[in-house]
Amino acid sequence: MNLEDKIYIFDTTLRDGEQTPGVALTVDEKIQIAQKLNNLGVDKLEVGFPASSKGEIESARKISSMGLDSTLVGLARSLPGDIDAVLDADLDYIHTFIGTSPLHRDYKLKMSKEQIIEKAVSSVEYAKDHGLTVEFSAEDGTRTERDFLFEVFNEVVDAGVDFLDVPDTVGVLTPILTHELISDIKANFTVPISVHFHNDFGLATANTLTAIECGANQAHVTVNGLGERTGNCSLEELVMTLKASYGIDLGLDTTRLYSLSTLVGRLTGVKMPVNKPIVGDNAFAHESGIHVHGILNNASTYEPMSPEMVGHSRRIVLGKHTGANALKAKLKDYHIDLDEKQFCKVFDEIKALGDSGKCVTDDDLVAIAVTELASARETPIVLKGLGLSSGNGVSPTATVRLEIDGVEKEKAAIGVGPIDAALNAIQDLLHDDIDMELEEYNLEAITGGTDALAEVFVITSDSQGNRSTGRSTNQDVVMASILAVLDSINKLLLIKNRNFE
Numbered sequence: 001m002n003l004e005d006k007i008y009i010f011d012t013t014l015r016d017g018e019q020t021p022g023v024a025l026t027v028d029e030k031i032q033i034a035q036k037l038n039n040l041g042v043d044k045l046e047v048g049f050p051a052s053s054k055g056e057i058e059s060a061r062k063i064s065s066m067g068l069d070s071t072l073v074g075l076a077r078s079l080p081g082d083i084d085a086v087l088d089a090d091l092d093y094i095h096t097f098i099g100t101s102p103l104h105r106d107y108k109l110k111m112s113k114e115q116i117i118e119k120a121v122s123s124v125e126y127a128k129d130h131g132l133t134v135e136f137s138a139e140d141g142t143r144t145e146r147d148f149l150f151e152v153f154n155e156v157v158d159a160g161v162d163f164l165d166v167p168d169t170v171g172v173l174t175p176i177l178t179h180e181l182i183s184d185i186k187a188n189f190t191v192p193i194s195v196h197f198h199n200d201f202g203l204a205t206a207n208t209l210t211a212i213e214c215g216a217n218q219a220h221v222t223v224n225g226l227g228e229r230t231g232n233c234s235l236e237e238l239v240m241t242l243k244a245s246y247g248i249d250l251g252l253d254t255t256r257l258y259s260l261s262t263l264v265g266r267l268t269g270v271k272m273p274v275n276k277p278i279v280g281d282n283a284f285a286h287e288s289g290i291h292v293h294g295i296l297n298n299a300s301t302y303e304p305m306s307p308e309m310v311g312h313s314r315r316i317v318l319g320k321h322t323g324a325n326a327l328k329a330k331l332k333d334y335h336i337d338l339d340e341k342q343f344c345k346v347f348d349e350i351k352a353l354g355d356s357g358k359c360v361t362d363d364d365l366v367a368i369a370v371t372e373l374a375s376a377r378e379t380p381i382v383l384k385g386l387g388l389s390s391g392n393g394v395s396p397t398a399t400v401r402l403e404i405d406g407v408e409k410e411k412a413a414i415g416v417g418p419i420d421a422a423l424n425a426i427q428d429l430l431h432d433d434i435d436m437e438l439e440e441y442n443l444e445a446i447t448g449g450t451d452a453l454a455e456v457f458v459i460t461s462d463s464q465g466n467r468s469t470g471r472s473t474n475q476d477v478v479m480a481s482i483l484a485v486l487d488s489i490n491k492l493l494l495i496k497n498r499n500f501e
Helices: 027-040 054-064 080-088 102-109 113-129 146-158 175-188 204-213 235-245 254-268 289-297 324-333 340-355 362-375 418-429 477-496
Strands: 008-011 044-048 071-077 093-099 133-139 163-168 193-197 218-221 381-389 397-404 407-414 436-445 454-462 467-474
Touching (some): 027 044, 027 054, 027 254, 054 071, 071 080, 080 093, 093 163, 113 133, 133 146, 133 193, 146 175, 163 175, 163 218, 175 204, 204 235, 218 235, 324 340, 340 362, 381 418, 407 418
Parallel strands (some): 071 093, 093 133
């Protein structure tokens, strides 16, 4: 794409974006977003609809007083009162609109074509007379008869309008229709063309790109694609497609995109889908062994741009599709060294968890690997069997079989719960070998869900004052508890026999 003229980014997150159902921003929140957008480098920033409330005027004034580099814009209907509100908000640029389609003329405005033109022209003239830069928008322009749309545009151009805006108000355009419409407008008007495309059919970004290819000079966008119904053209998608796919740098600091998206998501309460392009959690996440192998050798094999370009980060996700290369890379990141046997055990456990439908987090991996490292030490005591009985109206009972220095022993005990019963049985079995006391017991679910890995951390001590820690992870909380206690006890025995440093 070869562009002779500058392409302006007109961000309307604070106006159309705030019209997302359920979103209402405070003045302070608008100021935070405005500052972020200014730091990003957007050319124009639509700060709101001043005539709609006193709060809108207040927020516009405060943003105006910040001395931002971005040009600040206020929305107004084609009414003198709305234009006065923009002036009262200390703004120098107005985006004024009136419906032009048969649906808007007949059912919303109940006005004739002549009345529509008179309102449009008088509003542009009034705004220009008051020193404003004027952008005129023919609302529902893409469903307006072509000859009438051009008639309206001709009249407002004669009135001195600075930008002609073409809104696809209900997102009915396709790239082919966009090409035809924008090319026709470009051929008939010398005034810069702006486009405001909605995303009802998921084509807002594609249509905006097509409009730019056909000569549109300005694109209306919102952070995260927010806006009425299904939203508007996404700021981050448009900017990065132009930069990464077309080689067109609009002069924006794209490394700020991810943090901007995160802030807007937090303040609006609209969480982005994980597969949202550019800024979603999975935008640079990889699980497949084939993909990860390629990424580790050259990230461009499976990434169209680097995550650093947008301030994001790459993630290697572990699960049923994980390959050995991905696991080795993850372990290296956490400085965990496993021998071949240990690695195979951890790899098999990751695969098994993935097959059970679980996504393995980094915390899961570290816990599993640390547990495997601990199990590699000399273990005088080994769990050989466990039986549990628990229910309403019966005493929880555990039967534990241990191998102690090569000899198997079994004991049953009761407790206040199955874990307590199992630990009591262990203490009874080891009474002759070590006088053990459980000083601390901590249980934590590493990730959410009923299938979460349980991580148990314990501290035990003996009568000589020796203390040791034990840790284990398992999807069975009882098993995790027992293995953690045995891990700690084995350390105590090693200390006792001077075999542990």
